[in-house]
Amino acid sequence: MKLELQGITKVFGPLVANDHIDLVVQPGEIHALLGENGAGKSTLMNVLYGLYDPDGGHILLDDERVTFKGPGDAVAAGIGMVHQHFMLVPVFTVAESVALGYEPAGAGGILKLDEARRRVREISDRFGFHVDPDALIEELPVGVQQRVEIIKALSRDAKVLILDEPTAVLTPQETDELIGIMGELKEAGTSIVFITHKLREVRAIADRITVIRRGKVVGEARPSSTETELASLMVGRSVSLTVQKELAQPGEARFRVEDLTVVAPNGTVLVDDVSFEVRSGEILCIAGVQGNGQTELAEVILGLQEADAGRLLLDGNDLRGRNVKQRLRSGIGFVPEDRSTDGVVASFTIAENLILDLYDTAPFASGISMHPTEVGANAEDRTQEFDVRYTSVQDPISTLSGGNAQKVVLAREMSRPLRLLVASQPTRGLDVGSIEFVHKRIVQERQNGTPVIIVSTELDEVLNLGDRIAVMYRGRIVGIVDVADGTVDRDVLGLMMAGVPLDEARTQAAEHHSVLGQADIEQEAP
Numbered sequence: 470m471k472l473e474l475q476g477i478t479k480v481f482g483p484l485v486a487n488d489h490i491d492l493v494v495q496p497g498e499i500h501a502l503l504g505e506n507g508a509g510k511s512t513l514m515n516v517l518y519g520l521y522d523p524d525g526g527h528i529l530l531d532d533e534r535v536t537f538k539g540p541g542d543a544v545a546a547g548i549g550m551v552h553q554h555f556m557l558v559p560v561f562t563v564a565e566s567v568a569l570g571y572e573p574a575g576a577g578g579i580l581k582l583d584e585a586r587r588r589v590r591e592i593s594d595r596f597g598f599h600v601d602p603d604a605l606i607e608e609l610p611v612g613v614q615q616r617v618e619i620i621k622a623l624s625r626d627a628k629v630l631i632l633d634e635p636t637a638v639l640t641p642q643e644t645d646e647l648i649g650i651m652g653e654l655k656e657a658g659t660s661i662v663f664i665t666h667k668l669r670e671v672r673a674i675a676d677r678i679t680v681i682r683r684g685k686v687v688g689e690a691r692p693s694s695t696e697t698e699l700a701s702l703m704v705g706r707s708v709s710l711t712v713q714k715e716l717a718q719p720g721e722a723r724f725r726v727e728d729l730t731v732v733a734p735n736g737t738v739l740v741d742d743v744s745f746e747v748r749s750g751e752i753l754c755i756a757g758v759q760g761n762g763q764t765e766l767a768e769v770i771l772g773l774q775e776a777d778a779g780r781l782l783l784d785g786n787d788l789r790g791r792n793v794k795q796r797l798r799s800g801i802g803f804v805p806e807d808r809s810t811d812g813v814v815a816s817f818t819i820a821e822n823l824i825l826d827l828y829d830t831a832p833f834a835s836g837i838s839m840h841p842t843e844v845g846a847n848a849e850d851r852t853q854e855f856d857v858r859y860t861s862v863q864d865p866i867s868t869l870s871g872g873n874a875q876k877v878v879l880a881r882e883m884s885r886p887l888r889l890l891v892a893s894q895p896t897r898g899l900d901v902g903s904i905e906f907v908h909k910r911i912v913q914e915r916q917n918g919t920p921v922i923i924v925s926t927e928l929d930e931v932l933n934l935g936d937r938i939a940v941m942y943r944g945r946i947v948g949i950v951d952v953a954d955g956t957v958d959r960d961v962l963g964l965m966m967a968g969v970p971l972d973e974a975r976t977q978a979a980e981h982h983s984v985l986g987q988a989d990i991e992q993e994a995p
């Protein structure tokens with residue numbers, strides 16, 4: 470189906486989030502939407518999916534004008550959307566998930582389970598999804614859950630599929646698989662609108678690329694453009710895609726994790742006897758597929774979770790018995806993996822969110838009285854430094870785009886004297902310009918002598934930023950590699966993240982390159 474957006478305009482108070490946006494997506498085209506944080510991509514997709522009523526402009530499907538009063542109308546017209554946070558119920562089976570809320574079905578909007586099962590099988594076979602209709606959602610890896618969302622959309626006859634940062638939570642292998650699936654869908658005539666900040670993927674799969682900046686279309690780019698060209702078109706300036714840093718000169722060990730074990734209430738061992746140390750002036754990256762114990766490890770360091778065994782020593786002091794507030798005040802900077810649940814308080818203003826840890830200390834308060842002038846001034850400074858795009862620092866943080874909310878968390882946690890920085894997925898959802906800035910700040914922190922732990926599923930990030938990389942798999946550390954020795958690459962790390970030990974990973978990687986690893990090689994070739 471051909472999709473055409475003509476002059477779409479959407480305003481929020483004084484802010485024009487979409488300013489006369491035109492976009493044409495041909496049948497069977499993979500169309501990437503690129504743009505810096507707050508450019509207006511999600512807003513545009515929400516208009517297309519019927520979640521927002523546009524203030525101007527039209528949507529055309531196969532040259533016919535359509536209006537959507539809600540997502541139900543959009544779905545009925547053949548539009549499907551896979552959100553970043555999947556909307557699946559964990560205790561349902563795949564078939565139940567697909568059956569739920571099925572609009573054209575009979576009583577109660579429920580599709581019969583047998584019919585749902587049949588459709589899951591049919592779609593799964595047709596596109597090589599390998600999804601079992603009777604599998605429980607909570608037992609499926611993230612990549613397969615995402616396929617269930619795609620099946621759900623296809624079972625409702627989606628002809629245009631919107632994928633909003635679909636690879637943010639995927640492993641390299643799952644990303645490869647998704648790229649394959651997108652190719653199959655395209656062959657079958659499905660149009661795909663694909664939002665991403667990952668330029669490597671755009672180059673690998675997009676047929677056309679539209680770039681938006683500050684609510685306006687600023688141009689179209691060819692997939693043959695280099696990542697550097699795409700980056701500068703996106704943010705309007707040249708961007709360095711590699712981290713400029715001197716060789717690490719680590720000092721003494723400042724932070725030690727000793728024999729740490731964390732067990733879930735159901736008895737699953739989440740962190741399994743993990744030990745490592747981080748030295749002054751060193752960045753240790755903890756790589757791994759989401760859900761292999763990294764989250765729990767980071768949370769135990771801040772005291773959000775209790776360890777079942779083991780010790781944490783910061784500058785020789787045992788952290789046991791100290792609560793979260795005491796740990797933050799003792800100089801631990803902490804960027805949580807999920808900003809919306811742990812990083813910000815949605816109903817608080819941007820300014821308040823910037824002092825969550827320090828709200829009762831000078832200069833923001835004395836005794837029980839807050840000093841709004843200082844709170845406001847701090848917010849102006851921090852948002853300027855981290856280039857947060859907002860209308861007023863007194864607006865609730867929920868009005869910010871995803872990337873801008875992430876920058877608020879980073880600005881708060883990295884703007885006080887630190888003895889240890891722990892950041893989980895620090896650049897998730899950030900545009901290339903912001904990633905460049907945040908990486909520089911992290912390196913600066915390391916230059917100041919702070920031990921830094923970065924938990925990341927992004928291979929580019931860990932390879933670029935880490936002095937050493939520890940790979941976690943099923944709660945254990947598979948291996949710790951020194952980046953300076955030059956023997957690790959995306960493929961080796963990708964395999965280690967699947968539990969393959971270092972030496973074997975090196976052998977296997979030499980024999981097989983992933984799609985994106987291959988794209989790297991081709992780009993490097995003269």
Ligand SMILES: Nc1ncnc2c1ncn2[C@@H]1O[C@H](COP(=O)(O)OP(=O)(O)OP(=O)(O)O)[C@@H](O)[C@H]1O
Nearest residue numbers: 481486506507508509510511512868869870871872
């Ligand atoms: N409900 C809302 N109320 C007020 N402002 C909003 C609302 N939703 C979005 N905005 C603003 O509209 C602008 C565009 O936001 P949008 O979420 O579309 O950006 P984006 O391109 O998707 O960014 P990101 O890459 O960070 O996800 C931002 O300045 C944002 O603060």
